[in-house]
Amino acid sequence: MFKKSVAILFALFLSFSFGSGALAAENGDTQKALDLIDQANVLIDGEIDKTVVEADTLLNAYINDISKEKGTAKLGSLYSEQMKYEEKLRAAEDESKKTELNQKLDSISSEIALVVEKLSKESTYFSERTAQYQSELDTLINVLDILTRQMTADTIAQAAELGVTAECSWKYVKIGHKWVWIDPIQVVGT
Known part of the structure; x- marks a missing residue:
């Protein structure tokens, strides 16, 4: 009986000794994965910020x-008004106020589209310069989108190997005059 008790105690001792080491390794892997995700998000935010600056330079x-x-002049005035309402929208917390501001922004965007269409018909230079700007802006956005999607996919795969489940967490960003969705990473489970 004594030998069985000693054997059981020894078995329990071994399982607790090695079990806690495995748990520590698992926690280390989890922390490593979380650090990878944080680093990737910082890099993604840096790429977004860099692209926003480049797009603002193009827009200006x-x-x-x-x-x-x-x-x-009317177009410039409309762009200024649009920026003013976008700032108000970012600061708004009340949902009814956000809805009202979004409706105003939709109205301004429609008016901008009409003015751009009219000016494009009246001026070849305006039409060509607008097309050039749109093309350059679209290229910036596409490069950012491809880069961040690859960074996200790589990091999600690395986190999965370390036992952490992560997914894309879309972020709405203004680049130039366009709003686009870019995909940082969010932890789902460990």
Whole structure:
């Protein structure tokens, strides 16, 4: 009986000794995965910020170039008004206020589209410069999208190997005059 008790105690001792080491290794892997995700999100945010700065430079050059054309003052005014309402929307907390601001922004966007269409018909330079700006902006956005999707996919795969489940967590970002969804990473489970 004594030998059986000693054998059981010894078996329990071994299982607790090695079991806690395995748990510590698992926690280490979890922390490593969480650190990888945090690092990837910081890099993704850096790429977003860099692209926003590049897009703002493109937008400012575009506005400066088209401002020389007849009838573009209204367009500049509309873009300024749009930015003002976007700032209000970011600061708004009340859902009814957000809805009201979104409706106003939709109205301004529609008006901008009409003015751009009218100016494009009246001025070849305006039309060509607008197409050039749109193309350059779309390229910036596509490069960012491809880069961040790859970074996200790689990090999610690495986290999965370490036992952490993660997924894309879309972020709505203004790049130039466009709003786009970019995909940082969010932990789902460990």
